[in-house]
Amino acid sequence: MDEKDIEMLLAIQKTHSITHAAELLFINQSSLSKRLQILERRLHAKLVSRTNQGVQFTPAGEATLQTAIEINKLNSDLQETLATDELEVRGTLNLGCSINYAQYELPALLVAFQKQYPKVRLNITIDYSRTIYQRLLANDAIDVGIIRGEFKGPLRKIPISTEAINLICQKSSDADKLQELPFIQRKTDYHFQDEMNDWLTEHQLSVLTHQTITVNNLTSCVEFVRHGLGWAIVPDIALHNFDGYHQALQLNQHAFTRTTYLMAKANTLNLPVVDAFYEVLMRERQQNKKA
Structure with missing residues (x-):
């Protein structure tokens, strides 16, 4: 062959x-x-x-x-x-990335990476975090993944960022009448869905008297809220251009947060191209914090 x-x-x-x-x-x-x-x-x-x-x-x-x-x-x-014997890092970066991170953060990161490492070829797979995680486990054409949320298993994981989870609605007065407004929910991983359900139960919202609208992505979820169609629970990553009301939430008396990780098998993290990508990723994160 x-x-x-x-x-x-x-x-x-x-x-x-x-x-x-x-x-x-x-x-x-x-x-x-x-x-x-x-x-x-x-x-x-x-x-x-x-x-x-x-x-x-x-x-x-x-x-x-x-x-x-x-x-x-x-x-x-x-x-x-x-x-590794050459001055320049080269080869192929087989990267899997969650849909939301790919939409909001990945393009600028890849521009910075390619500027510093022009000899590296990019092979990018964008999918739900669970799918990326499963493909990493199966050695299925992905060497390293940017994955949002909690997944237990043998992979090494390095935290990239932790962001607040927010209640969002079109205007602040809507936050006082959530039972009367549609809840805009979206497809997400099981762990985060369980946490959202816990928050809804904690605030007596597990049985909503109004309809629930289900969308298949985070962007649609935020846009529905922006146009006054209901309220939602979303992470900070989705709020770059949101001009409505948002409030950071607590869950079980602690900040309700969501962490994004760089994940790979232990031996893969030592590859020069993966190490170079991690270096650029963390540098860009630090620069964005200072901006």
Whole structure:
């Protein structure tokens, strides 16, 4: 299995489509199908099957894919190791990042990182924190993750920031009549959802007399509140341009907060490219605090 075979398998895993995988690799569908058939003949096994949900890996395909992922990781690690002998950090930063951090913080951070380390290639995956965490555990094309919230497990985690959790509504008078207004809730991780439920229970709001509106992201949640459609519980990260009423909350007589972590397996944190990224990340955090 050569490098092109590995790229093909990873593209199929990412897209679940021969057509889209070919587009991702900038080749035509016929060439990709032919390469897949050649690999199947060489391995004497059928690797994929077509279903209503798209292209799926067979058991033999899953085993081959895992080998491809491991080889790709070894190649990446080798590049990082060889780069340690040079003055410039180079290689690939395989970064997974939570959706909210990616929207509000990551772009400026990557600009600063690329300015200092132009030889590093960026491979960025943006998804829910739980998904990024699971992919880190599975060695699934992500070396280091920026993850919001609490996840227990074997990964090393370094706190990046801790922010307040806020009650927000369009105007201050709305805070006195929460039972009469819709609660705008959003999809989040289980731990934070449990904490929100505890806060609602603590303030006799666990059973709301008005409707609840559910949205799928933090930005929509804040925009709904901005337009007077209800109230919400959100972290500081979402309040950059919010001009309504907001109040930092307490939970169980302590500040209600949410922490963002840099997470990775212990050996990955020693890679030069990961160490360089952490250095830039923390420097940018300090500069933002002073600004």
